[in-house]
Amino acid sequence: MKCIVKIGFLFCLIFGSxxxxxxxxxxxxxxxxxxxxxxxxxxxxxxxxxxxxxxFFKTPKSNDTINIAVLLPFYTKLNDTLVKNWSxxxxxxxxxxxxxxxxxxxxxxxxxxxxxxxxxxxxVRLSVFDTENNKNVVNKLxxxxxxxxxxxxxxxxxxxxxxxxxxxxxFDKKKTFINPLSSHVDLLRRNPNVYSLxxxxxxxxxxxxxxxxxxxxxxxxxxxxxxxxxKNSDYIKLKINKQLIPVNYKMFSSxxxxxxxxxxxxxxxxxxIVIIPSNNKSFVTKIIALLGTIDTSMTVIGxxxxxxxxxLNTETLMxxxxxxxxxxxxxxxxxxxxxxxxxxxxxxxxxxxxxxSYQSIIHFCSTDSYFNFKNFVKGNGFVNTNIQFLxxxxxxxxxxx
Numbered sequence: 001m002k003c004i005v006k007i008g009f010l011f012c013l014i015f016g017s018x019x020x021x022x023x024x025x026x027x028x029x030x031x032x033x034x035x036x037x038x039x040x041x042x043x044x045x046x047x048x049x050x051x052x053x054x055x056f057f058k059t060p061k062s063n064d065t066i067n068i069a070v071l072l073p074f075y076t077k078l079n080d081t082l083v084k085n086w087s088x089x090x091x092x093x094x095x096x097x098x099x100x101x102x103x104x105x106x107x108x109x110x111x112x113x114x115x116x117x118x119x120x121x122x123x124v125r126l127s128v129f130d131t132e133n134n135k136n137v138v139n140k141l142x143x144x145x146x147x148x149x150x151x152x153x154x155x156x157x158x159x160x161x162x163x164x165x166x167x168x169x170x171f172d173k174k175k176t177f178i179n180p181l182s183s184h185v186d187l188l189r190r191n192p193n194v195y196s197l198x199x200x201x202x203x204x205x206x207x208x209x210x211x212x213x214x215x216x217x218x219x220x221x222x223x224x225x226x227x228x229x230x231k232n233s234d235y236i237k238l239k240i241n242k243q244l245i246p247v248n249y250k251m252f253s254s255x256x257x258x259x260x261x262x263x264x265x266x267x268x269x270x271x272x273i274v275i276i277p278s279n280n281k282s283f284v285t286k287i288i289a290l291l292g293t294i295d296t297s298m299t300v301i302g303x304x305x306x307x308x309x310x311x312l313n314t315e316t317l318m319x320x321x322x323x324x325x326x327x328x329x330x331x332x333x334x335x336x337x338x339x340x341x342x343x344x345x346x347x348x349x350x351x352x353x354x355x356x357s358y359q360s361i362i363h364f365c366s367t368d369s370y371f372n373f374k375n376f377v378k379g380n381g382f383v384n385t386n387i388q389f390l391x392x393x394x395x396x397x398x399x400x401x
Contacts (some may be wrong), residue, residue, distance in 0.1 A: 058187055065123040066365050069147055070110060070167065071155035072103035073133035083264065099133075106180060108346055109357030110154065112338070113231055116358075123241045124365065125280070132157050135164060142168045152364055153355070154178045159187060166191050177381075178360050194381030195373055197360055205277070206382060207325050207387035208301055209239035212273055215299070220268030222248045223275045224254070224287060232277035255283050260290050271297040274320075278283055279303050285311045292316035299323060307352070307390075307397060316390040321401065326390045 011086055056076050069364040079097050086093045096104075107128065114124045127150070131138050138161050147153065153175060156162045159182045164175045170191055188194050199207075212221060221240065225233035230251060237247045248266045252258055260286040267274070274291065278284055284306060291300065292313070299321040306312065306324055338358075350358070359370035373382035 008165065021116060029264075037291055039218065058340050065119075065125045065154065066126045067150045068110075068127070068152045068361070068365075069150040069152065070107060070116075070126065070128040071131050071138070071141070071153060071161075072106060072128070072157050073099065074103050074107075074130040075100050075132060076130050077132070080129070102113065105351060105353035106154075106157075106357040107348065108342070109354035109359075110138065110361050112342055112345070113356070113361035114367075116362065119223060122365060128286055131161055134271055135161060138164055150175065152176045155180060158182050159239060160189060166194055169193075177363060180222075180360070180363070182256075185383070188377075189380055189383050192205070192375070192379060195364075195370065196381065197266065197356055197369075197382045199384050201232070202235075202385065203385050204303075204325055205235045206239065206278060207237050208275065211323070211325075211389055212236075212275060212301060213240060213243055213245065216245060219239065219299075220248065220272040221245065221275070222250065222268075222272055222276070224263070225276075226278060226280060226283050227250050227251055229278050229280060229283075233275075235383065236275060236277060253258045255286055258283075258286055258290060260293055263287070264296070265288055267296050269296065269299065272299075274298050274300045275303050276300060279305045281311065283308050284309060288316060289324075289336065291320055301325075314395055317397070321391065322334065323389045323391045324397075325387050327357065327384060327387060328352045328353070337388045 075097050080101060082097055082387060083093050114126050117124050129141060138156060141147065142165065151174065156165060162179055162182065169175050173193065175193055177194045179194060181198050183198045183200050185200050187194060224232050237249055240247050250266050276284065276287060279316065301323050304324055304326050309342055339349060362368050363370045371384045372386040374383050374385045390397045391400055
């Protein structure tokens with residue numbers, strides 16, 4: 001039997017004015033070239049007066065429900081103040097506080113997931129709380145007994161607040177804690193009910209090493225690194241060397257030392273695999289631009305953060321056959337239908353944050369599996385080890401089969 005979940009939106013102002021920007025030239029993100037959306041009035045249904053900091057409820061007509069609490073920093077009070085000030089000053093009020101946008105992206109995915117679960121007959125009660133990224137607010141919520149009957153807690157977003165919540169319910173074995181973005185392994189310690197969606201750095205380094213070893217096919221392997229980021233590079237080089245595979249390793253003391261000549265000297269005349277395990281935007285931007293001028297066939301392996309570097313030229317990324325490790329799946333099996341539904345509601349495409357929040361709720365509330373969680377230390381929590389690689393093709397990020 002289908003479980004109808006009714007929604008009462010008490011956050012219309014922020015939802016109505018939310019928009020996002022995509023990476024330059026990449027067809028992944030916002031459609032409207034003016035970066036504006038049409039404000040749509042969402043009709044209220046069964047609106048419920050919320051408890052303090054609770055933005056809205058989804059209340060199913062069944063006692064057999066999954067209770068989910070979302071604890072994210074929406075900064076609603078600050079947004080109210082900003083809108084009033086903008087209105088007085090005659091400025092455009094069709095905007096929100098920039099720090100609220102990430103939480104809204106995550107919430108959009110969660111809302112879509114609960115709607116999908118409802119269509120399957122799975123009843124969900126969803127309560128959303130604004131933590132304001134404030135420990136006092138979080139502690140007040142914890143001591144209000146509001147979360148006592150909750151089965152799944154998504155968030156808080158920041159590590160310090162997440163630790164407060166997970167430690168408070170440390171001995172409640174009926175609760176599942178979803179850590180959405182932090183890769184800090186200390187959040188897993190002595191709490192087997194914590195699940196981190198973002199893999200630890202070591203898991204990403206292992207995935208890059210394994211991917212290169214599988215794809216090597218006698219290609220020349222080169223690692224370019226900054227001296228102050230050598231940890232990733234040293235680890236990957238050692239991992240590949242253990243398979244008796246040689247690696248050329250070029251370390252730069254500073255960005256100004258990077259030249260076309262210094263890069264060309266390390267590359268094979270035929271084809272190379274170039275590993276650049278750096279999150280430094282300036283370093284990555286310069287080295288990619290210079291590699292793009294070199295007439296040599298190569299495949300470049302980078303980091304997930306690159307997808308947000310708007311300074312990178314997408315044509316160059318395609319030319320260099322850039323591959324990025326990723327923790328989310330752009331090419332969902334039901335992607336076309338899901339994307340259309342999401343765009344109809346929010347007037348923009350799903351990004352990696354709405355995708356990963358969508359997948360996490362579906363994963364923990366149904367038989368569908370989107371993550372591969374592993375426990376590395378007995379008594380500790382679990383971390384996602386499901387890494388896939390994306391590559392640039394036809395101005396889009398695509399999944400590697």
